[in-house]
Amino acid sequence: MSDQHLDLIERQVTDFIRRIILTEKQFNNLDRSAYILLRQLATYGPAGVKTLAQDLHLDISTVSRQASVLVDKKYVEKIPNPDDRRSYYYQITSIGSLELEENKQRRYDRLSGILEDWSEEDKERFGLLLKKYNETVNEKLDL
Amino acid sequence: MSDQHLDLIERQVTDFIRRIILTEKQFNNLDRSAYILLRQLATYGPAGVKTLAQDLHLDISTVSRQASVLVDKKYVEKIPNPDDRRSYYYQITSIGSLELEENKQRRYDRLSGILEDWSEEDKERFGLLLKKYNETVNEKLDL
DNA sequence: TTATATAGTTGTATAATACAACTATATTGG
DNA sequence: CCAATATAGTTGTATTATACAACTATATAA
Numbered sequence: 001m002s003d004q005h006l007d008l009i010e011r012q013v014t015d016f017i018r019r020i021i022l023t024e025k026q027f028n029n030l031d032r033s034a035y036i037l038l039r040q041l042a043t044y045g046p047a048g049v050k051t052l053a054q055d056l057h058l059d060i061s062t063v064s065r066q067a068s069v070l071v072d073k074k075y076v077e078k079i080p081n082p083d084d085r086r087s088y089y090y091q092i093t094s095i096g097s098l099e100l101e102e103n104k105q106r107r108y109d110r111l112s113g114i115l116e117d118w119s120e121e122d123k124e125r126f127g128l129l130l131k132k133y134n135e136t137v138n139e140k141l142d143l
Numbered sequence: 144m145s146d147q148h149l150d151l152i153e154r155q156v157t158d159f160i161r162r163i164i165l166t167e168k169q170f171n172n173l174d175r176s177a178y179i180l181l182r183q184l185a186t187y188g189p190a191g192v193k194t195l196a197q198d199l200h201l202d203i204s205t206v207s208r209q210a211s212v213l214v215d216k217k218y219v220e221k222i223p224n225p226d227d228r229r230s231y232y233y234q235i236t237s238i239g240s241l242e243l244e245e246n247k248q249r250r251y252d253r254l255s256g257i258l259e260d261w262s263e264e265d266k267e268r269f270g271l272l273l274k275k276y277n278e279t280v281n282e283k284l285d286l
Numbered sequence: 287t288t289a290t291a292t293a294g295t296t297g298t299a300t301a302a303t304a305c306a307a308c309t310a311t312a313t314t315g316g
Numbered sequence: 317c318c319a320a321t322a323t324a325g326t327t328g329t330a331t332t333a334t335a336c337a338a339c340t341a342t343a344t345a346a
Contacts, residue, residue, distance in 0.1 A: 005263065006251050008270030014179055015277050017160050022200050022303090023284075033333065036157055050293060057165055059335050064295060066333085086293045086342045108149050114279055120148065122272065127151035129269045134158050136257055141166075165334090176302060193324060202304050207326060209302085229311045229324040 027110050030103045037066050038075060038092060038100045046091040048081065075099055170253050173246045180209050181218060181235060181243045189234040191224065218242055 024032065040056060041047065049067060053060040067090050070076040075096030081087040092100070115123055167175065183199060184190065192210060196203040210233050213219040218239030224230040235243070258266055 003251075003255065003266075005266035005270050006254050006258070009258075009266065009273065010247070010250050010254055012270055012273035012277055013163065014175075014182075016273050017163060018179065019200065019277065019280055020156065020160060023280075031332075032157070036161065039157075048293070049295090057162065058333095060294070061296080061336080062334055064293095068295090081293095084293080084343070086340095088294080104153070107153050108146075111149050111153055112146065114276075114283055115149070115152075117279070118275075122275070123146070123148035123152065125268060126272045126276065127148050127155055129265065129272060130152065130155035130159050132261075132265070133257075133269065134155055134162065136260070137162055137166075140257055174301075191324070192326095201302095203325070204305080204327080205303055207324095211326090224324095227312075227324080229309095231325080 024107075028103055028106055030099065033066050034070060034075075035100070035103055037063070038070065038096055039104075041076060041090060041092045042097060042100055046079070046089040048087045048089050050087075052090070070096065073099075167250075171246055171249055173242065176209050177213060177218075178243070178246055180206070181213065181239055182247075184219060184233060184235045185240060185243055189222070189232040191230045191232050193230075195233070213239065216242075 021032070028035065030038065036056065037052065040052060044055070047055075049060050049063045052058075052067070053063045056063065067076065067078070070090070071078050073096075074093055076090045076092050078088050078090055081089055118126075164175070171178065173181065179199065180195065183195060187198070190198075192203050192206045195201075195210070196206045199206065210219065210221070213233070214221050216239075217236055219233045219235050221231050221233055224232055261269075
């Protein structure tokens with residue numbers, strides 16, 4: 001069982017996460033949670049808090065608060081659902097899209113600087129393995 | 144510039160981190176910060192809060208609090224430095240080592256379950272690329 | 287048409303963090 | 317050699333991201 005590769009991954013993952021979370025505050029305008037929520041709305045279109053909470057693996061109350069922050073900043077619009085007056089959907093605004101793109105670009109630039117000496121092959125592999133990991137986790141959990 | 148691989152990595156990294164942070168609470172006894180601090184002491188030996196803070200990229204006050212939690216739980220011992228009465232060093236106890244090992248094993252087991260269908264080659268690559276990323280970041284920041 | 291289920295919000299609590307103010311001890315320069 | 321400064325650590329306060337529980341308003345079902 002004592003798998004050498006697991007040991008390496010386990011160790012590197014904690015360092016990886018720690019470092020990214022601590023440094024990204026200095027480089028990005030939008031904080032992590034806002035960025036992820038905005039990206040979700042931009043990628044998959046308008047949705048209500050329940051759906052968003054499910055998709056983002058968060059509590060509804062958490063998303064509710066995060067969404068109202070974005071509303072206050074005019075990054076998203078809160079639109080009542082005409083078919084169900086209990087619910088709403090949040091739609092990204094043009095200001096929100098702009099802000100998202102700026103942040104995305106800043107993240108790319110930073111990543112690009114870090115990976116500048118990597119071969120294209122290693123960059124591709126890294127992205128694919130992260131994707132594979134995420135997909136594997138999703139499969140295992142959605143039983 | 145618009146590098147397809149960067150795009151993939153950027154996207155996958157946020158998902159990766161989000162998912163790990165949210166799920167690990169359910170599986171581990173020690174929380175993330177305690178685990179990392181304990182692992183640091185186990186790996187590199189006794190140290191004071193200043194050194195620990197530098198090595199872990201945290202504020203001294205943060206480490207000070209985290210260390211006192213570990214002291215309360217008897218996982219580490221706070222030993223005065225005989226050569227400098229301002230300072231201390233924290234040393235992991237046998238209870239602490241045991242707790243660390245149990246947690247490490249639980250993390251391995253979980254990771255092992257997730258990666259059970261991966262080839263040895265992919266596991267190795269993934270660990271090595273994470274390591275390479277971490278090393279690259281360290282080089283770039285320690286100018 | 288009442289009982290129950292659902293979408294969302296808000297109150298409260300917790301964890302991890304940083305910064306600033308502070309205490310106690312060491313080191314250094316006139 | 318002692319006054320000024322630097323250093324190790326702690327504690328007060330604030331922020332951010334999160335969850336759970338209680339609640340409101342609306343919809344659906346028995």
